[in-house]
Amino acid sequence: MPLYREEGVVLRTHKLGEADRIVTLLTRGRGVLRAVAKGVRRTSSKFGARxxxxxxxxxxxxxGRSLDTITQAATLGAYGPHVSGDYERYRAGSVMVETAERLCEGGPAPEQYLLLVGGLRTLAAAKVDVELVRDGYLLRALAAAGWSPGLDECVRCGAPGPxxxxxxxxxxVVCEDCRVPGIPRxxxxxxxxxRALLSGDWETSQASSERERNQASGIVAAYTQWHLERGLRSLGAG
Incomplete structure (x- = not known):
């Protein structure tokens, strides 16, 4: 069928010509999709903001032959203004959508789609600290991709923790006997x-200290970039 419907999160956009945009989306049913939105940069556009x-x-x-064309768009989650309107939320959101795009390059990933929508909803609501939302999303997205970190038993020999x-x-985590040179304690x-971030336990996460958050955030960044095999541009943006 030449016409079809999809539900999607806008990851990024690029200008095309004088009035059009190429929109990169993470869709529920088709994974990452790039499509043309005609005329959305004109002030008269009815759905440019969507x-x-x-x-x-x-x-x-x-x-279409090379790119599909968006003919209609109805808002399901108006998170854009809330995320883009605050610099720290914008940086966190950029990390999240870049990660989602990288993890879903291979095709449909409904669980990843739902994780991203939920993460952006929480980020836009501004009730949980920004770095916790970002790091919690990253850990759960990696877990959904098959890379859940082992935090209870030694990942090398299975010795019970902590x-x-x-x-x-x-x-x-590893035990003293399986210690690798240069790893942090x-x-x-x-x-x-x-553990709390991985399970979505915001109450425990919010009660953490600044030192604990800094340590955890460093691990999340390293763990994410290790598994994605190349650095995230948005994670390094200052």
């Missing part, structure tokens, strides 16, 4: 924070 980054929309598209030595390259609270 196709800004971080927006969630119900879309009607027309299949352990505080974190070996990113091995996938989680975390505070017990930082490991507990990583």
């Amino acid at each position: 196709l800004e980054p971080f927006m969630v929309a119900d879309l009607q598209l027309f299949e 352990h505080t030595l974190m070996a990113v390259q091995l996938g989680g 975390l505070d017990e609270g930082a490991v507990a924070l990583l």
Whole structure:
């Protein structure tokens, strides 16, 4: 069918010609999709604002030879203005959508789609600290992709924890006997924070100290970039 409907999150946009945009979306049913939105840069456009980054929309598209064309867009989640209107939220949102795009390059990933929508909803609501939302999303997105960090038992020998030595390259915590040279020792609270982020326990996460958050955030960044095999541009943006 040349016409079809999809639900999608706008990851990014690029200008095309004088009035059009190419919109990159993470869709529920088709994974990452690039489509043309004609005339959306004109002030008279009826749905240009619905196709800004971080927006969630119900879309009607027309299949094309190289790129499909968006013919209708109805807002399902108006997260764009709330995320883009605050610099720290914008930086966190940029990390999230870039990660989602990288993780979903291979095709449809409904769980990843739902994780991103939920993460952007929480980020836009501004009730949970920005770095916690970002790091919680990253850990859960990696877990959904098959890279859940081991935080309870030694990932090398299986010795029961608690352990505080974190070996990113091995996938989680290790015991003293399995220690790898150069790996960091975390505070017990930082490991507990990583567990809370992985399970979406915002109450425990919000109760963490600045030191614990800094330690956990460093591990999340390293763990994400290790598994994605190349750095995230948005994660390094200052």
